[in-house]
Amino acid sequence: MAELDLSRFVIVLCRAEEPGNVGSVCRAMKTMGITRLALAGCPEYEESRLRMMAVHAADVFESAQRFGDLASALGACAMSGGFTRRRGERRKSFSLSAADFASRVFEGAASRSSGTVAMVFGNERTGLTEEELALCSLAVHIPSSDGFPSLNLAQAVQIACYELRKNAIGEIDGSAEPVTREAADAAVARVAEDLRSLGFFRQTGGSRLVDFLRDTVERSAYTPSELRYYENLFHKMASLARRGGPAP
16 A cells, blocks of 8 residues: 655644653654644753664654744644643534544545644643643643543654554555455356366365355455465466376
């Protein structure tokens, strides 16, 4: 599957303090195909720790844009979701789940827009302030246990990026694509012909065996390459049998 173009999405970290967390965020982003990072009001980091946690995603940090505050970071964005688990009278009137937010940016006019969409995260200790959340288009939360609702910054970014990627992919998730009934029937017919050439059907019911082979192929959900391999096994065995044994 061709790599998705998720270049209009950016992760914005507000006042993130720990270099290890920022490195882990870079890794979480890159595994989901999101590489734009913005740092709003963040300090300078001790880079050895950051790079150790980023592993092979240090390039995400190297290309990150720095801004003095969140307002500046969101200046060129068309939509933004502020991720927070905190509720309050002065905060947004409603909050979307991370899954619903991801669905919304791929629906209708939003899906056809080329505008930048920001996913905004506060720092490790306090999250987003009321003022920072007010700058965002929407409040977004990650459903978690009331008994222990706190998520590490990188974990939260990973979940948000995963939901985004899942919606971008839609039904094309990279899973193996099974062959069609038509392809299965054609392959089984060729297998049956090899068996017939060996006189196999004089010993057992031909139509029942063909139905059995087709059903097992479909239940196994063979991919095209697997089906070719399956068919070639029978063809090779038939060829060897007709020659009277293995080739030199």
